Amino acid sequence: MIKIAYQPAGQFESTRFEKIHNVEFPHYSEASIAVANEIANLIKEKDKKGEYCVLGLATGSSPIKVYEELVRLHKEEGLSFKHVVTFNLDEYYPMDKKNLQSYNHFMQEHLFAHIDIKDENIHIPNGELAYEDIHDFCLNYEEKIASFGGLDLQLLGIGRTGHIGFNEPGSHFNSGTRIITLDHITRVDASDSFLGIDNVPRRAITMGIATVRKAKRIILLAWGQHKAEIVKETIEGEISSEVPATYLQSHENTTFILDYEAGSQLTRNKTPWLVGPCNWTSELKRKAIVWLCESTNRSILRLTDKDYNNHGMSGLLAEEGSAYDLNIQMFNTLQHTITGWPGGKPDADDSKRPERAKPASKRVLVFSPHPDDDVISMGGTLDRLIEQGHDVHVVYQTSGNIAVSDQEALKFIEIANFLEPDSGLKMELLKELKNKKDHTIDSIALRQLKGNIRRSESYAALRYLGLPDNKVHFLDLPFYETGKVKKSGLTDVDIELMIGIITKIKPHQIYAAGDLADPHGTHKVCLDALFEALNRLSSESFMQQCWVWLYKGAWHEWELHEIEMAVPMSPDQVIKKRHAIFFHQSQKDRVMYQGDDEREFWMRAEERNKNTAALYRLVGMADYAAMEAFVRYRF
Incomplete structure (x- = not known):
């Protein structure tokens, strides 16, 4: 098992900019398996003591592989969920439980339907409530979590606004479970799943910041380059209600689990020369010198010893001897990446070109x-x-x-109808589009039309x-x-x-x-x-x-x-x-x-x-x- 237990980030020089403990993995699948193993071990430990394991669960793309591994552990290694109690973070409002986009459906599809958890131990905010009943439901949700002794472990993702659960920017440090209006960016990010932003609900029921922070252990998952900026802001920035995830800086047992892309903007990864001594590989030299050009707004050949020294790169200069030699070397390296002949230039010296000259005519896929x-x-x-x-x-x-809308498909059916009126297939497709309900799956015939x-x-x-x-x-x-x-x-x-x-x-x-x-x-x-x-x-x-x-x-x-x-x-x-x-x-x-x-x-x-x-x-x-x-x- 990969150890991901909490360690104070401040004890490491390389992480001195960081205020939340985090662990990076080469790939999100490895990271997800490590998280699933920690959850599985917690379930086993609690079971040995005769205690319920109380889990706070998240939805979205980030935890899918975690749930997949938990299902595998159940089916292949006998991990039992009979003494597990779960509380989900959030649900859209209004939202029918049977809707394909509901978090109820998500959890059944990815986890609950495949394990031996008891139905009465599953708790998900109810998106079908009458609006006037939401306040009491939220109070009861908090009381139910407390009745089980609080959350043993809370699994989180993070949105581009820095939201955790649906705690959008402006959420209070002491907020509890409540209904909230979704940020426009959050709705944009969800629009793919809902086949357009117009179909994304504007509100949601979510656990609050205080509810999340009461968990004994918090693990936040972040994968991909599109999460890198908000991960950096959350881990290295100041605590702010504008980035609700920064509230986790004051939690004593939180770990962010990242893949390399999500962690790419952290100072120790993006500009490690600002943190401490570096192993100056050729790749790191290129990265640092390009960064120096952008930071000083100077071209490579205009960089001076002073520029290097003033921007934390004195170690590189000490290795290379002078800015002049280093600049020439890097200028040539970057210049040799440029070519107007992506398939290789015929009969040319290709020793300093990105592609081979031969064969002159290539088969390209x-x-x-x-x-x-x-x-x-x-x-x-x-x-x-x-x-x-x-x-x-x-x-x-x-x-x-x-990715083809129903309106676009309808346009092509109508054009086809001008050429061949009253075709049986066209009539069936028109009927399907006319009677289609939100989020229903297209028939094979309609998918074929859209593919064509x-x-x-x-x-x-x-x-x-x-x-x-x-x-x-x-x-x-x-x-x-x-x-x-x-x-x-x-x-x-x-x-x-x-x-x-x-x-x-x-x-x-x-x-x-x-x-x-x-x-x-x-x-x-x-x-x-x-x-x-x-x-x-x-x-x-x-x-x-x-x-x-x-x-x-x-x-x-x-x-x-x-x-x-x-x-x-x-x-x-x-x-x-x-x-x-x-x-x-x-x-x-x-x-x-x-x-x-x-x-x-x-x-x-x-x-x-x-x-x-x-x-x-x-x-x-x-x-x-x-x-x-x-x-x-x-x-």
């Missing part, structure tokens, strides 16, 4: 999780690869059908870039085809489909989405499928010549010090990429899966590409309109 990630994330590079004569194939891993809408958009976008239809492939990986936001796990069927297309093309280059912003999202599952396929194919001779390049999705970009290949775009190419994205009409304007950014996808991509070029310009490189960035994955 571009994997796109959804039917638009290719043009959104690497449309300019795709255009270059096609123009420069490479044998390019684009592979869409999923159908993307769930995305296919036709993909063909159109790639034709615009000059790629023939026979170079476009659709895998429709089965893990995605549930008809729900929640997907199935990967199986051998998914992996074999990936292996099949790789074996067929025998690529010299593979491009794939390396966006891990959401560890439970489709991008992550698609990347796992690729990695597993590569592992199984690693002994194949053609794979010895295959290089894998990872791009980011619509939400984030690689940091400058991470980038290994940067492909510049001219102003004309920026416009061309924008137009290619426009062919994905069903994903323009008010789409269901905007995430936490209300701009359209093309706007996000364009601004991100321009920002990457601006960063290269800042450190002293050539001035480009925009750039797309890639990191090489070495398997």
